[in-house]
Amino acid sequence: MRHDGDMTEPSRHDLPELPTIAAAVRQIGARRFDFSREVAVMAVVNRTPDSFYDRGRTFALDSAVTACLDAASSGADWVDIGGAPFAPGPEIPADEESDRVVPVVEAVRAASDIVISVDTFRADVARRSILAGADIINDTTGLADPELARVVADSDASIVITHSLAAPRTPLASPTYRDVSIEVAEFLERRVERALGAGIPEERIIVDPGHDLNKNTLHSLELTRRLGPIVDLGYPTLVAVSNKDFIGESLDADRGDRVEGSLVAAALCIAQGARIVRMHNVRESVAAVRMAEAILGMRQPAYLRHNMGERND
Template structure:
């Protein structure tokens, strides 16, 4: 048996995934997901990739820096005015087409709108990242009718709606119960288990203490047996913990990502790709998942 409670062969089968043109062995591999937002009000980049050309260039630069997945967002989850679905489609679909024409990288779309998901999949997206945990049943049907995979994320609120002082009996237990329930609903809707990934939703309707506990106890999320995503990059729980503004949270983000990986996260969703890739690959090597790029130091007759 393993830490997930599954027999080792079953765990390996559960964590072997083909997403788009790429295969991942999440029992010993960490994928880096790059964030590219086509929004003027994203919490971190503040619209720096809102323009079409800037979004495509950022995505392809992330591929060059080693990103395994590009996550395109056209509407934030955070509180704010509702964006018409047609506008969100216009923001993300042309970017997906341009990336797909240039690369076979896995393309994810951060959306809770079924129509956006449908158009994105038709344009070449491989993964739908639904921060509402399939709140809209139509989203499950859209994914089930395609070859796309789905990230099921824990959150409490309607999108773009605030939740004052969120409370939990036990935040990790409550998140695990929610994800388990939504996994069952996804499978019942026709989404194969082999196309499901999960995300505990750091900072989504959670305060800093909740997000820290989720990171510390991430293994309980991973124990559900599905590839687990940690979206920790530059979030408020890092800023509040370290007293750092948004532009000064990279080091804290990398620390949180490494702790999450050590506790079972197998996808990390990050803004700063080059350091995130290095952190992921170094952690893989420490865990014995990968060999060093080369061996030279103290390997010969003379010390180097």
């Protein structure tokens, strides 16, 4: 546990009913997580010239490495490194994607024991990234490529299985769902079975409902309200809500003005059982997550002084 301020274990009868998570205690790389009583903050670092949020700010190699190490210093538990945006656009060759992400993985791995994930749907990029030191493959296509599952199965890496419907980097103009939470959960359950069938053990599987990925704002809001069907699958649930369009459209807010909305969305997901939050604004996100953990009884406050028998000036 990383909460050095813990004084005692939270009283078990005071804890809210939390979901049962398969293999709640996870060893991911050099880090140990107990998802029954902690939430991990995943920082986003995109080595792309056209990422939707930072617009290429971390495209240069040294900028990307510095951003990863700054995230670690700010309290992030892991960094998610991407070399190709999800948004529709021209195909980026696998060699070019590898050239973007692998040097970042190597440099960060040499400098830190922070958990490293690589955001890719390509088996070859995943293989090279794992060899370079990545601990997790974050696949936004939900194992659309069966070879990717085999690459992960043949390693010690974990996999994030994300819900999305369209082929990589292709549009889905008008997605429709009868019940988005149920349909996303059913999709993820099928893809988890694919992962298990390929030999990936359940203790290395994480699921993500894919906010905004082939979904409109109403779908993403509904997923945020009703995360339960996804959490009930029993695997650690990751939510990537940070600065997404559903927040911008809900608040009429440009990309630079979505931090507060992102934190609220993340906190509501945590209250429903999300245990990993993928966020851009690391310092603010770490504080929000630690506060959510304290409110939910998952951790003790860093210290107790107010009305504890001492004079409060």
